[in-house]
Amino acid sequence: MTKGKKRLRDCLGGKLRTQLENVAGNAEATWQEFQQGDNKQGHEHCEAVERNLDLLISDDKKETGLNETEIFVLLAACLLHDIGKVESSNRSGWKSEHGHRAMEIINENYDTLGLDRVHAAAVFGKLGTHDELSLVADMLKDKDEDVRLAATVILAKLATDVDAEGLLDLVAEKSQGWDEIAQSHYQALCLLDQKFYCPITPQEQT
Structure with missing residues (x-):
């Protein structure tokens, strides 16, 4: 696998780049430095995760496989993935509940x-699990x-x-x-x- 050399951030321009810088600054000032855990969980940790993404995603994929909105959402999720570790004084909470928080x-x-x-809804799609279904369902309204x-x-x-019937x-x-809300629920x-x-099989998709 060819490692990426180009930063994901450098694939963003204009409004989305400015918005990402705002998210980064706000996250660092209000949440990241207070994140708790067994190891470093603050701003440096989030920067390290972003550097790993830069390496893991090839430059070709960055330039042709992802659009700017997808890159923005991915990086925003990277910046915010551990903010649930701020308020927990319980060690088990850092590991088991911080995603939901x-x-x-x-x-x-x-x-x-x-x-x-x-964009907040899209970040949910990157970070969420079925534990967040009630929050996502509320967005249908x-x-x-x-x-x-x-x-x-x-x-x-x-x-x-497990969630299907309910x-x-x-x-x-x-x-x-x-009405529009009912139609969104229908979709x-x-x-x-x-x-x-x-379910659609891979053969049917092609």
């Missing part, structure tokens, strides 16, 4: 972190159509077989009607139904 912090503070609502669209995709991505019932109940229901009951 990070999602809650992003959901509650996305604007002060420098994210808009759509967001007034912003782009947020609702992101939530439908993320919901299908994070849901597991989640389908929840989304189906909210999908009754013709999510279709994706979940396809994932659990009518």
Whole structure:
């Protein structure tokens, strides 16, 4: 595998580069230096994770395989992945609960972190697990159509077989009607139904 030499940040230009720098500055000032753990968990750790991504992703992939929005979301997730370790004084919490707490912090503070609502939803898709399904499901009620669209995709991505029955019932109940919110729930229901009951095989995709 050819190691990447170009920084992911250098693939961003204009507004997204400025926004990422804002996220980086806000994360460092408000969360990163207070992250706790067995090893260094602050700003230096996040920088190290970003350097590893720079190496792992080939320059060709950076230039042609990822668009600027995808790179922005990936780097924002890198900057924010451990912020859930700030408030826990319990060692086990650093290891088992910090991911869920990070999602809650992003959901509650996305604007002060420098994210808009759509990008915050996309970061959920990078960092979240099925433990965050309730937070993502709430996004289906967001007034912003782009947020609702992101939530439908993320919901299908994070849901597991264990979640299937309860989640389908929840989304189906909210999908009754013709208003925009109901239609977003219906779109999510279709994706979940396809994932659990009518998956598309690789042969069908081609």
